[in-house]
Amino acid sequence: MTLDTLSLPTPNSFQDSFDRQGAYTKTLDGTTRRAINSDKHIWTIGYQSLTTTEFTEIKNLYDLKDTYNFIYEDFGIDTTVHLDIGNRTFVPGNPAYYSSVELVLREA
Numbered sequence: 001m002t003l004d005t006l007s008l009p010t011p012n013s014f015q016d017s018f019d020r021q022g023a024y025t026k027t028l029d030g031t032t033r034r035a036i037n038s039d040k041h042i043w044t045i046g047y048q049s050l051t052t053t054e055f056t057e058i059k060n061l062y063d064l065k066d067t068y069n070f071i072y073e074d075f076g077i078d079t080t081v082h083l084d085i086g087n088r089t090f091v092p093g094n095p096a097y098y099s100s101v102e103l104v105l106r107e108a
Helices: 052-064
Strands: 013-026 032-047 068-072 077-091 094-107
Touching (some): 032 077
Antiparallel strands (some): 077 094
């Protein structure tokens, strides 16, 4: 799994959801019509013990760009995404690891 040139570590969780782009319209006869323009993927990648170095690499890439090329060969994904980094929580007694970090990749 890569994000641009950065190889991401194996995640603890990986979720694929959709953000439907479109509208519902009620017609004069009372029926509802649906016009869907596209379904955009949202991938949520969860880490339970991401090291400080790994997090810093992701954060540095995040600070540099607006869109990223995301490739996950296991699922046949090769697309452009926007990256959001969720809150992180430290593992008590071990400052070298984060206990929880979520990356949210939204298809551009």
